Amino acid sequence: xxxxxxxxxxxxxxxxxxxxxxxxxxxxxxxxxxxxxxxxxxxxxxxxxxxxxxxxxxxxxxxxxxxxxxxxxxxxxxxxxxxxxxxxxxxxxxxxxxxxxxxxxxxxxxxxxxxxxxxxxxxxxxxxxxxxxxxxxxxxxxxxxxxxxxxxxxxxxxxxxxxxxxxxxxxxxxxxxxxxxxxxxxxxxxxxxxxxxxxxxxxxxxxxxxxxxxxxxxxxxxxxxxxxxxxxx
Amino acid sequence: xxxxxxxxxxxxxxxxxxxxxxxxxxxxxxxxxxxxxxxxxxxxxxxxxxxxxxxxxxxxxxxxxxxxxxxxxxxxxxxxxxxxxxxxxxxxxxxxxxxxxxxxxxxxxxxxxxxxxxxxxxxxxxxxxxxxxxxxxxxxxxxxxxxxxxxxxxxxxxxxxxxxxxxxxxxxxxxxxxxxxxxxxxxxxxxxxxxxxxxxxxxxxxxxxxxxxxxxxxxxxxxxxxxxxxxxxxxxxxxxxxxxxxxxxxxxxxxxxxxxxxxxxxxxxxxxxxxxxxxxxxxxxxxxxx
Numbered sequence: 144x145x146x147x148x149x150x151x152x153x154x155x156x157x158x159x160x161x162x163x164x165x166x167x168x169x170x171x172x173x174x175x176x177x178x179x180x181x182x183x184x185x186x187x188x189x190x191x192x193x194x195x196x197x198x199x200x201x202x203x204x205x206x207x208x209x210x211x212x213x214x215x216x217x218x219x220x221x222x223x224x225x226x227x228x229x230x231x232x233x234x235x236x237x238x239x240x241x242x243x244x245x246x247x248x249x250x251x252x253x254x255x256x257x258x259x260x261x262x263x264x265x266x267x268x269x270x271x272x273x274x275x276x277x278x279x280x281x282x283x284x285x286x287x288x289x290x291x292x293x294x295x296x297x298x299x300x301x302x303x304x305x306x307x308x309x310x311x312x313x314x315x316x317x318x319x320x321x322x323x324x325x326x327x328x329x330x331x332x333x334x335x336x337x338x339x340x341x342x343x344x345x346x347x348x349x350x351x352x353x354x355x356x357x358x359x360x361x362x363x364x365x366x367x368x369x370x371x372x373x374x375x376x
Numbered sequence: 377x378x379x380x381x382x383x384x385x386x387x388x389x390x391x392x393x394x395x396x397x398x399x400x401x402x403x404x405x406x407x408x409x410x411x412x413x414x415x416x417x418x419x420x421x422x423x424x425x426x427x428x429x430x431x432x433x434x435x436x437x438x439x440x441x442x443x444x445x446x447x448x449x450x451x452x453x454x455x456x457x458x459x460x461x462x463x464x465x466x467x468x469x470x471x472x473x474x475x476x477x478x479x480x481x482x483x484x485x486x487x488x489x490x491x492x493x494x495x496x497x498x499x500x501x502x503x504x505x506x507x508x509x510x511x512x513x514x515x516x517x518x519x520x521x522x523x524x525x526x527x528x529x530x531x532x533x534x535x536x537x538x539x540x541x542x543x544x545x546x547x548x549x550x551x552x553x554x555x556x557x558x559x560x561x562x563x564x565x566x567x568x569x570x571x572x573x574x575x576x577x578x579x580x581x582x583x584x585x586x587x588x589x590x591x592x593x594x595x596x597x598x599x600x601x602x603x604x605x606x607x608x609x610x611x612x613x614x615x616x617x618x619x620x621x622x623x624x625x626x627x628x629x630x631x632x633x634x635x636x637x638x639x640x641x642x643x644x645x646x647x648x649x650x651x652x653x654x655x656x657x658x659x660x661x662x663x664x665x666x
Contacts, residue, residue: 155463159533195552225554233545233609234540242544242555245537341581 144169144329145190145221145297150199153187153200160353161187162199167297167331172323174361175333178375181350183333184226187299190331191216191223195310203297218246222290224300228282228307230289232275239274239285243292254291262321273287280311287318291326300320300332304339312336316343337375341365349374379549379630380623381509387615387622388518389584392577394606394614395525396570401608402546403566406466409473409596410451411574413480414444416592419574419582420488423495441575448571451476452564477593485589493587495579518580525573526611532569542566546609594638601645607655616656621643 145167159182167173188194190201192211201209203221213223222243224321229240232246240259244252260267264286269277274285283303290298303319304312316339322328323343334340341347341361349357349364356374357364364371393415400408421440425431431439455476456469464472496514503512533539544552545562553559577595601623606613621641628640648655 191554212558213553213556214558222556223554225551229548229549229551231544233547234543238540238543241537241540242552242557245541245556293556 144204145331146200146202147186148200148202149191149199150186150201152185152194153197154185154194158197160189160350163350163353165348165355165358167363168180168346169296169329170323171345172225172319172330172332172343174340174347175331175350176335176337176340176347176374177337177350177356177358179335182353184301185212186332187223187301187331191221191299192224197283214246217236217293217295220293220296222293222298224286224290224298224303226302227305228279228286228303230274230277230285231280232273232294234274235271236274236277236285237270239289240266240270240292243289246293251294251300254293255292256328259291262318262326273348279307280314283307283311283315284318287322291328293321295328297329300330300334302333302335304334304336312339316340319343338365338372378509379626383623383626384619385511385515385519385608385622387618387624388515388522389577389581389595390598390602390621391522391615391620392518392525392580393595394602394618395529395611396573396577397596397603398606398608398614398623399529399566399573399601400570401603403542403570404452404456404563405549405629406449406469406473407555408456408468408567408570410476411570411599412592412596413477413484414534414571414574414592415446415578415581415595416484416587417480418444418449418578418587419591419634420484420493421575423488423493423587426495427493437579438485440579441572444575445568445572445649448567448569449564451571452560457560457563461580480593481589488587488589490589493550495582495587511546512584514580514584518584521576521580525576526615529569529573530598530611538562597638598641600613601641601648604653605644605648605655607657610655610657613655613657 147163147165150160151158157364175186177183184293185194189196192213198340200207208216219254231242240256244255247255265281266288269281276284304315307315319330320343323330332340341364344361347359347361347364348355351374397413400411418440421435425436425439455472457591459469459472489612498637503510533543541562542565544557545559549559578592581595598621602614602617605620606617621644624640624644625637628636
């Protein structure tokens with residue numbers, strides 16, 4: 144579904160990523176793990192056109208989407224969930240979802256909204272409430288909801304567990320599985336909660352110093368603690 | 377009593393100026409001082425079209441507003457957006473906008489001269505007497521326009537997709553970009569709306585009094601005071617702040633003299649920035665990026 148070939152990028156003149164090759168397979172959860180500052184979030188931002196790709200290509204369903212803007216990507220089935228439960232905190236829950244569904248027709252918006260209320264019934268109860276007043280877990284749900292509104296085929300998620308309590312991290316992982324299995328969404332997730340994400344993903348990449356250091360089954364990593372430790376040293 | 381009523385009547389132009397400033401500050405993320413020149417141009421464009429080219433007002437005014445909206449879009453598309461792409465922060469953009477104001481001010485003075493001009497020929501304005509208080513027709517029209525602007529802007533921001541997107545950009549531009557909103561386009565629209573409101577305000581003030589090349593900066597600072605005191609994201613707060621400024625300035629003229637009008641405006645600005653930076657109802661101005 145999403146293919147990244149030989150991607151180089153960085154900020155200003157500082158190169159962060161070197162020749163990254165990665166694939167997110169249709170219908171699967173693909174995780175990217177690695178130490179802080181290794182370039183995981185930078186990779187997602189480059190794939191979503193938020194920072195320029197210096198070299199290499201990004202493909203989505205075989206079409207070249209390198210350096211396409213976020214509006215194009217949203218309209219073509221890719222959405223982005225940023226770090227740390229970010230919501231438009233001066234706007235209501237419903238208005239946040241309207242932003243997610245900005246490019247939908249009225250009818251399609253209602254259909255997507257009903258699907259979302261079924262997934263997150265708490266949000267329905269609070270749809271008129273100012274989203275800045277939601278709890279951490281509810282903000283997380285709203286952040287997912289906003290990304291689900293355009294009915295994407297691929298969700299890019301940048302450390303969605305950041306700032307959540309261990310109990311809420313568990314709940315969030317359950318939601319991810321549900322979004323993947325019941326809603327059929329492909330997920331490419333950057334995550335620091337390694338043990339949790341290895342439980343739910345189908346394939347895992349590890350990035351170290353801007354390069355892919357591991358690509359393979361999460362099961363192998365779960366069983367090889369030394370390897371896992373090595374990837375984070 | 378006449379001073380208080382005059383203050384309330386004068387606050388209509390403060391409402392328009394405050395709305396223009398608020399939409400610019402929130403929509404484009406910094407305080408574009410070139411808006412000062414747009415207030416002036418709004419009046420002078422109508423002067424050129426109506427007085428010099430003899431077009432009727434109902435044609436001249438929409439053309440003048442459209443020209444100012446186009447200028448606002450051009451500022452964004454050709455100047456501020458490329459600067460943002462080169463990582464220029466709000467303070468750099470603010471400095472550039474000062475330069476842009478100075479260039480536009482110079483051009484206005486070069487084209488129209490430093491002398492005062494009038495859209496409506498001199499002499500007494502048509503007016504009404506209500507309970508012994510004199511109200512000019514243009515003051516009533518300005519209030520009608522200000523109310524229409526408040527209602528239209530509120531409806532646009534709440535009920536349309538473009539308005540919701542603009543509010544999203546104003547709340548968190550980075551998150552808005554991540555949600556698929558095209559920031560350059562929305563900022564261009566915000567600039568066009570702010571400049572249209574500024575043009576209307578400049579024209580209404582020009583109809584009530586006269587035009588001079590430096591009139592815009594004074595209106596701009598009045599608008600800034602109203603936007604901050606009202607809270608940059610509250611239309612109702614802006615109306616309330618406009619009343620406060622209008623009444624304070626007119627009572628000030630009565631009690632201590634007209635030369636203190638600007639001092640009163642800046643005293644109100646300082647009081648709000650020190651003790652209530654979020655204004656009557658709005659967002660903390662320090663967070664709204666000057």
